[in-house]
Amino acid sequence: MALLWADGGCTGSLVEYGLTVLALVLAIVKRSDDMRGFVVLPKRRIVERFFAHLMRSRRLVRDFERSTSSAEAMVYWSATMLMTRRLARPRPSRA
Structure with a gap:
């Protein structure tokens, strides 16, 4: 990165x-000072969407981990599950 x-x-x-x-x-x-109400910030939705995918793992919804290393391992596990599901998804055929 x-x-x-x-x-x-x-x-x-x-x-x-x-x-x-x-x-x-x-x-x-x-965020711009002249904007009022809800405004979608550029690049922010990418981060929020990734956090939402991580929170689909039940163990990450609550902070059950006692150490930061086990919490980091759970984030890696959840991200790996997300990536493998995306890779295993059937792709539409190009005709």
């Missing part, structure tokens, strides 16, 4: 930390 998208609340020293320590560019997706 070279580019990460983050919410407007992740500004400040996190941008410099990501660039210097992790060698990642952190792009902040901000």
Whole structure:
């Protein structure tokens, strides 16, 4: 990964930390001040959709894990299940 998208609340020293320590560019997706009500932010729906797919795994719905390593393993497991289901899905034939 070279580019990460983050919410407007992740500004400040996190941008410099990501660039210097992790060698990642952190792009902040901000909401415009003149918009009112619900507005779909660019790239935000991708992240929210991914979290929604992860939350389909019952174990990730609640925070049952005692350590961060087991929580990370459960995220990997859920993402692997999602990817394998997408790969196993039959593709429409091109006629």
